[in-house]
Amino acid sequence: MRPGARRSDRTLRRSPGRRPPPRRALALGPPAVWGAVATTYKLACPLAQQGARIVTSAVFFAVGTGLVLHVRRALLRELRQARAVAGAAQSVLLRRLPPRVDGLSLAAAQLSADRGAAVGGDLYEVIATEHGVRVVMGDVRGHGLAAIGTVAAVLGSFREAVHDEAELAGVLRRLDRALARHLRERARAEHPSTGLDPDSPVAEEFVTVLLLEIGADGEVHALNCGHPWPYLLNTHGVAPLTHADCLPPLGPFPLPADLPVADVGRLLPGEALVLYTDGVEDARDARGRFFPLRVVLTEATRDHRLSPQAVLRAVLTRLLRHAGGRPTDDVAVLVLRNDRSLSPCAGSTGARGTARPAPTDPQPTNHW
CATH class of the missing domain: 1.10.287 (Helix Hairpins)
Structure with a gap:
């Protein structure tokens, strides 16, 4: 049979008149x-x-x-x-984290405020690299299906940059460029014009981002662009990891030439970090009261000995009960615990060779 005849048959089969209803x-x-x-x-x-x-x-x-x-x-x-x-498709975008990554136990979950989506405007990822375990937690302005494109752009850039960039500042700059490119393309699609129209709603989009780098010795470095600092959980109690200042969120303003990577101490064996988006602490009950995250974490660590799965389960259960079944904003929680053995040279010291003090009450800080 001639090739032309075969193509003709396929054309007839695909013609509008023969298309199944x-x-x-x-x-x-x-x-x-x-x-x-x-x-x-x-x-x-x-x-x-x-x-x-x-x-x-x-x-x-x-x-x-x-x-x-x-x-x-x-x-x-x-x-x-x-x-x-x-x-x-959403599970590929915000894929399930493994239970362990390079000696760190993990547990994470995300709740979308949009009933039609399993993934909203929150994002997280944990990847082991030759530079250490690198973690991202972010929050896109808005929630639901409209924010998934921005989440995909930021997460895709992070998954590549963590392996290519030796410095954490380089990773953040890659995320900033990916976000800017995504917003330009979205603006052109929604408003056919060159560049990003300052009056366009896309120009008001932003993403809060927290980047962590955990070294083999537990040393933690961080870059924070308008995101809540995580909580540190240990035998002394619960307290914010640090009170350092934050950079503005990605999107509205360009990054400064010098990015101050914060040395926030060492995550000792048995200690845990709880990363979260602001939808957790901003959740309100019927009386308008905010969700008491620190109180819930204190109770969870007392009962479950810093188990990431148990802490995550306790937080989400109390949060859903507090919010009446579904939060009004997207929620993401990531719990990681250092299960590595304590090296002889590290002892029970902090980042600068001094014993880690018991957590203190958080001082008022201004998050963007």
Whole structure:
């Protein structure tokens, strides 16, 4: 058979005249035809105007009910398939973290405020590299499906940059460039013009980002762009990891030429960090009270001995109960614990060779 003839056959098979009708049309067609037949019968048939009115009405009602149930099942099946596809795509975007990464135990979860999405505007990732274990926690302005594109741009850049950049500042600059490029492309798509229109809603988008780098000896370095500092959990109690100042969020302002990477101490074996987005502490109950995250963490560490899974479960359970079943903003929580053995040279010292003090009450700091 000639190749041209084979292509012609494929063309005929794919022609509009031979295209199979959509599933929704097949599902909605029988009820529409049945309604037309029923209406015509009731208006034109003599039996419908005489003593058989009750019998015919019962038959029409029974058959019509069956068709409605058939359409409902078909639409629910399509909805389940669509949700399965969306869930698979979203799981690739915000993939499930392994239970352990280079001696660190992990537990993480995300709750979307949008009922139609499993992933919202929060993001996190933990990757072991030759430069140490690098962690990102971020929060995109807005929530739900509209923020997923920005999450994909930032996470995709992070997953590449952590292996390529030797310095944490280089990773942050890569994220900033990826976000700027994404916003420019989105602005052109929504508002056909060159550049980013200052009056465009896209120009107001921003992302808060927290970057951590945990070395083999537990040394922790951080860059914070407007994100809440994580909590440190140890046998002394619960306290913020540091009170250092934050940079502005990514997006509205350019990064400074000199990025101050903060040395926030050493994560000792058995200690844990709880990273979270502001949707956790901003969650309110029916009386307008904020969620007491530090109190919940204190109770969880007392009962579960800093187990990441148990701490995460306790926080989310109390949060959902506090918010009445679903938070009004996206929520993400990441718990990591240092399960590495204590090296002889490290002892029980902090980052600068002094014993780590017991956590103190947090001082008021201004987060962006």
